[in-house]
Amino acid sequence: MTHTYQLEGMTCGSCENKVRSALLQMESVESVDVSKENNSATISMAKHIPLAKLQSQLAGVGAQYRINAQQHSETVETARSWLATYKPVLLIFVYIFTVTGLIELTSADLQWGRWMRHFMAGFFLVFSFFKMLNLQGFKDSYRMYDVIARKFPAWGYIYAFTELLLGIAFLVNFNPVITNTVTLIVMSVSIVGVLQTVLNKKAIKCACLGDVFNLPMSTVTIIEDGLMIAMSAGMLVLAI
The missing domain is CATH 3.30.70.100 (Alpha-Beta Plaits)
Known part of the structure; x- marks a missing residue:
């Protein structure tokens, strides 16, 4: 309401x-x-x-x-279905998956590592874009559940730019070991607050797409962060 x-x-x-x-x-x-x-x-x-x-x-x-x-x-807002609620984030994932998949299919050889790198680049660039549209709004929403932002509010600003830099790093294939290590650490810390919120069944807005969409925190957010953790860990293993 x-x-x-x-x-x-x-x-x-x-x-x-x-x-x-x-x-x-x-x-x-x-x-x-x-x-x-x-x-x-x-x-x-x-x-x-x-x-x-x-x-x-x-x-x-x-x-x-x-x-x-x-x-x-x-x-009083009309209750929305699960699909209608998470349509924005699902569409973003489908778009990134499709575009990066087509890029890989048109390459001379199919490399899963390269596809994951392009996917991660697209993920961080798109998600950081939505955060940049209203940095103040993102910071305020993020500090409601993130373990670092609760104690250090400015982390919300830093996190948004960290996503942007990670997106660029994945895009240009900057030092895979450093890029994936930073990603693994950042996303692992981020998922802690998400897990606490979901497990405690708190009704809090998810800040993954900044302040643009009113998405509730749920298992979708856990899957989103978990996927980034798994992919960065896998790419780190390949890079070592």
Whole structure:
């Protein structure tokens, strides 16, 4: 469900970021959109959160922020099927798999190692692109579950650029041992927070595609990270 509230006290972009970050840290909150121009906050949540609880959360970042229901509106979203929910990420995987597969099929010789390298390049370049569209939004969403970003929020920015650099490294075949080792470490750390979230059955938005799509954290995210770990480990073995 999505609720829109009147929110007073925001005077600048920094205020918007503080409010957004604070609300995103609440359990059951999936996405947040705030506007100082409209004095509003639109919150998507897995289950209803009392107004008093929202206000209490905001009080922790500034007494000037006041949320109320004077101009409150509620939109109950129609339940989507599993396929409809994960359509964006599934399409991306199909596109990358198909394009890299065709590249390999048109080559003089079929090499699984080369195909995996191209697939990894496509994966990191595409996923980092969506994160770059709204770095602040990605950082806020990522810190809700990542073990490093929770303690060091700036890791969200670093992670997005790390994905971009890994994509370029795989594309140009830069030192396979270093590239795959870094990938293995980064993705192994990333999957820890994902596993904790899914196993604890927390309703949290997955930040894999940045802040563009509202994808819930689930076993799909585990499979996605697990696939990258397995492929980087396999390529590392081939490179050694």
